[in-house]
Amino acid sequence: MTAEPIKSSAGGAHPDRNLSSSHINTAERDREVACSARRVVMASLGVMKDQKAGRERVRSIALAATLVVVLVVGPLAWWAVDNLLGGGRLSDLTSQFSLWVCILCCALLAAAVVAGWLRKR
Numbered sequence: 001m002t003a004e005p006i007k008s009s010a011g012g013a014h015p016d017r018n019l020s021s022s023h024i025n026t027a028e029r030d031r032e033v034a035c036s037a038r039r040v041v042m043a044s045l046g047v048m049k050d051q052k053a054g055r056e057r058v059r060s061i062a063l064a065a066t067l068v069v070v071l072v073v074g075p076l077a078w079w080a081v082d083n084l085l086g087g088g089r090l091s092d093l094t095s096q097f098s099l100w101v102c103i104l105c106c107a108l109l110a111a112a113v114v115a116g117w118l119r120k121r
Contacts, residue, residue, distance in 0.1 A: 062116060066109065073105045 080098035088095050 069105050069109045077102045
């Protein structure tokens, strides 16, 4: 008895060769998808960092503006209250001016806070 060589059904091509090329194609597609997903995630991370920096900048400016208003209005309010309690009259021009400045500065601060809150929403 003579042994005949085993022939593949693919016309002499080794079946593992076709299988390995399909695995290579799949791996290549997976690598491309992973690279594109990584690029998207890195771009999103950059955008998120920029947004966070912008929020911190706005918060710092709001805090600085609040401190300036408090440092400007505080002594003026103290002087107005001291003037009124010390025997001054509300009809005096300086008392009226200082009270109006205190009211307007507080109103401007409140408007800035509300505008920032509405912009955030």
